[in-house]
Amino acid sequence: MPNGPSLNIPELGHFALALACCLALAQTVLPLIGAHRREIRLMATAPALALGQLGALAVSFLCLAQAAITDDFSVQNIAENSAVAKPLLYKITGIWGNHEGSILLWCLILALCGGAVAAFGRNLPAGLRARVIAVLGGTAAGFELFCLTTSNPFDRIWPAPMDGQGMNPLLQDPGLAFHPPILYTGYVGFAVPFAFAVAALLEGRVDAAWGRWVRPWAVGAWCFLTCGIALGSWWSYYVLGWGGYWFWDPVENASLLPWLTGTALVHSAIVVEKREALKIWTVLLAIGTFSLSLSGTFLVRSGILNSVHAFANDPARGVFILGLLGLVIGGSLLLFALRAPRLAAGGIFAPLSREGALVLNNILLCSICAVVLTGTMYPPFASLLFGATISVGKPFFDATAAPMAIPLFAVMAIGPMMPWKRAHLAPVLTRLWWAALGGLFAGLWAAIGLRGLLPALAFGFAVWVILAAGADIAQRIQMFRLPPSQSWRRARTLPRAALGAAIAHAGVGVTVIGLAGMSQAAHRIVEVHAGDTVDMAGYQWRLVDVADAPGPNYTARVATLVISRHGHTVAVLHPSKRTFASQSTTTTEVAIHTNLITDLYAVLGDEHRGVAGQPDTAVLRLHDNWLAPWMWLGALVMAIGGALSLSDRRIRVGAPRRATAGLSVGGRLA
Amino acid sequence: MTRKSRRLWLLVACGIGLGSASALALDAFSANIVFFVAPSQLLATPANGRTVRLGGMVVAGSLHEAHRSGEPVAQFQVTDGQKAVQVRYAGILPDLFREGQSVVALGELASDGTFAASEVLAKHDETYMPKEVAEALRKSGKWNPKFGPAPSAASWNRMSVKTDTTRGS
Numbered sequence: 001m002p003n004g005p006s007l008n009i010p011e012l013g014h015f016a017l018a019l020a021c022c023l024a025l026a027q028t029v030l031p032l033i034g035a036h037r038r039e040i041r042l043m044a045t046a047p048a049l050a051l052g053q054l055g056a057l058a059v060s061f062l063c064l065a066q067a068a069i070t071d072d073f074s075v076q077n078i079a080e081n082s083a084v085a086k087p088l089l090y091k092i093t094g095i096w097g098n099h100e101g102s103i104l105l106w107c108l109i110l111a112l113c114g115g116a117v118a119a120f121g122r123n124l125p126a127g128l129r130a131r132v133i134a135v136l137g138g139t140a141a142g143f144e145l146f147c148l149t150t151s152n153p154f155d156r157i158w159p160a161p162m163d164g165q166g167m168n169p170l171l172q173d174p175g176l177a178f179h180p181p182i183l184y185t186g187y188v189g190f191a192v193p194f195a196f197a198v199a200a201l202l203e204g205r206v207d208a209a210w211g212r213w214v215r216p217w218a219v220g221a222w223c224f225l226t227c228g229i230a231l232g233s234w235w236s237y238y239v240l241g242w243g244g245y246w247f248w249d250p251v252e253n254a255s256l257l258p259w260l261t262g263t264a265l266v267h268s269a270i271v272v273e274k275r276e277a278l279k280i281w282t283v284l285l286a287i288g289t290f291s292l293s294l295s296g297t298f299l300v301r302s303g304i305l306n307s308v309h310a311f312a313n314d315p316a317r318g319v320f321i322l323g324l325l326g327l328v329i330g331g332s333l334l335l336f337a338l339r340a341p342r343l344a345a346g347g348i349f350a351p352l353s354r355e356g357a358l359v360l361n362n363i364l365l366c367s368i369c370a371v372v373l374t375g376t377m378y379p380p381f382a383s384l385l386f387g388a389t390i391s392v393g394k395p396f397f398d399a400t401a402a403p404m405a406i407p408l409f410a411v412m413a414i415g416p417m418m419p420w421k422r423a424h425l426a427p428v429l430t431r432l433w434w435a436a437l438g439g440l441f442a443g444l445w446a447a448i449g450l451r452g453l454l455p456a457l458a459f460g461f462a463v464w465v466i467l468a469a470g471a472d473i474a475q476r477i478q479m480f481r482l483p484p485s486q487s488w489r490r491a492r493t494l495p496r497a498a499l500g501a502a503i504a505h506a507g508v509g510v511t512v513i514g515l516a517g518m519s520q521a522a523h524r525i526v527e528v529h530a531g532d533t534v535d536m537a538g539y540q541w542r543l544v545d546v547a548d549a550p551g552p553n554y555t556a557r558v559a560t561l562v563i564s565r566h567g568h569t570v571a572v573l574h575p576s577k578r579t580f581a582s583q584s585t586t587t588t589e590v591a592i593h594t595n596l597i598t599d600l601y602a603v604l605g606d607e608h609r610g611v612a613g614q615p616d617t618a619v620l621r622l623h624d625n626w627l628a629p630w631m632w633l634g635a636l637v638m639a640i641g642g643a644l645s646l647s648d649r650r651i652r653v654g655a656p657r658r659a660t661a662g663l664s665v666g667g668r669l670a
Numbered sequence: 671m672t673r674k675s676r677r678l679w680l681l682v683a684c685g686i687g688l689g690s691a692s693a694l695a696l697d698a699f700s701a702n703i704v705f706f707v708a709p710s711q712l713l714a715t716p717a718n719g720r721t722v723r724l725g726g727m728v729v730a731g732s733l734h735e736a737h738r739s740g741e742p743v744a745q746f747q748v749t750d751g752q753k754a755v756q757v758r759y760a761g762i763l764p765d766l767f768r769e770g771q772s773v774v775a776l777g778e779l780a781s782d783g784t785f786a787a788s789e790v791l792a793k794h795d796e797t798y799m800p801k802e803v804a805e806a807l808r809k810s811g812k813w814n815p816k817f818g819p820a821p822s823a824a825s826w827n828r829m830s831v832k833t834d835t836t837r838g839s
Contacts, residue, residue, distance in 0.1 A: 348673060356679075359680065360683060363683055367687040367688055367691035368691075370688065371694065375695070376694050378699070389705070390704060391704045391723060392702070392707060393702070395702040396702040396703070399694065399698040399702060400691070400694040403694060404691060524741075525742060527737045527741065587765060588765055605742070605763075606762065606763070608735070608740075621761075
């Protein structure tokens, strides 16, 4: 029940949210006017307004947190999603476990991005900085208005209930608790490259310095998005208990699409920075990536595409978001169409060169993106146009995305070894012969040992990618050519961007090995008595018993499974089923034993009373998931590679001087 | 390398990329699209050997769990208020599976007239009905959204009692 002092905390939060919205509007208008008229004082308001907006949103978010922690059930959002008996961790993470709170979190992260540009963007030219912050402010204002008008997290109800309705038990999990903030940081982080792209179009100028400024933001957002996707996949693997890790669910695809174009963006920005080529394309990619991020939110929030993960099915909100999307995406594309032709064309390169390889990377990534987008959007369009209810599932994506990904892996090993401007294949391939040999052996071994052609191909190419990443580093530090001490000195002074890129490429290889291994997973569903032993995948799985166990806000039935191999006990698993009284729902808790090579995975199903003196039986589903942990490990390695590249000295010191206006071909337009 | 020839190379590369993408997508569309059908549609036009998604309400009291050589097999009937189809599923039914509530099953119609499901989805709570199931029920004429919300899940059995007996299942 609400107690005295906390009575008007939610109103304070609501007010702070409205204040943030007003500040965001000012943050859009004033710097834009300032940049247009070249008035320093108006442009200088941008960082202050961005930081003010961040402060107001932080107050608003803390108010909601306070209401959630103190169980203020007079706030509708908390009454519907929380309960006294809920553990404290989930009271806090439950703030973003529902539609209203997640939109507030989204706005807070967008404001954080704006604040970061304001705080760390001191070396940007005043006009560019003002425009970037203004674009971020405009986007933030739209989402904050959406939050205020259609999904206010601070709405009160009267009379306040004694206890809340509780949280969806599926969401009550540490993996999912931290999944939204990380995923949102990835989604929203691409707002900064987007803002840079729009600002560059307004200015009519894209140059090497612009590429240098955009790239760290894109890499940062990409790292978070990678982690967010991996965390979501891991969550569905161990919580949903179907033994799968990726369901090609619309919501999952919605996070994969900006990842694909974001990966392309991270690569094409290198070309802008180093060679001043692909400028128009990079601007378009930055716009496209953020548009896909926004559409991802829209797909989840509007209920256009039904999905396990969606917790809002409200068409009124959908119309607002659709309008907002149309404004942001349509507006930026219109600006692109008007201004892009006037951007100066960049440097020239041969098809066979580092630039050429990066172009190929972009073409392949965008083709995969187009295929996934088609598969995701076709069902709703088909039902709209032809009235047929259809679904496009795993077989479609397996048949399309995988064949396009294989050439990508083949090329991504060669690309980093090629020189800029013009290259010859022969010297590159002579340096990679042992990586090629390793990949070939791995592929042959996999072709004999694994089921299916595609897993074998993927396995071989993954090994090739990892070895080539190692070969790249070995070549840079002249390993085995110079004495070890000199090689070590070279390794220590190696640019971290190069090291990061090699590690990220190796991470892709690790993930692909995990995917190939997971395609060999075996499972069995059995109905057994206590004491029975089942043979599967070379292990003996013995059910010892199934017993009751109490929990904080649920009761559980816990099975004890002893797994042994050649008479030695390997692991004891405790899969369980939890019954939550407050929602009268049941969840399945998977038990997993991993040794990093294989996951032993057990799920407890229904129990049946024995008839006529027979003992009770329990249904068990047992999985042997070979190399499953590598999928998420690889994503972590990719993110570490990205983070390492962010810590590169050139970015940290990073005060590139812009070429003077006279030297650039494209003049100022605005 | 002149600007013009570079542009040509780029166009060729993009053409190959997008061309193969659309070829793969079209090929996969013709083979891998899964249609959603209601029980009456499935029985009216039996698509032999093609995987479909069957959606409707689980007939109350029709759930039958047995096991065959150590593996559990669940049998239940799915109805849209006109016809009911017997569904066979070897596996663990999802936590949210209930008799008298909506369900979606992925699988194909076997030659004996039963539906062999490879996957059963019941990913929603008691108050929510999947959009496609609601749409199928509307088409079957048992519920028109114009006249208020969908009838309670439990009443769907009674509508289908007659068809059950005629099917003699």
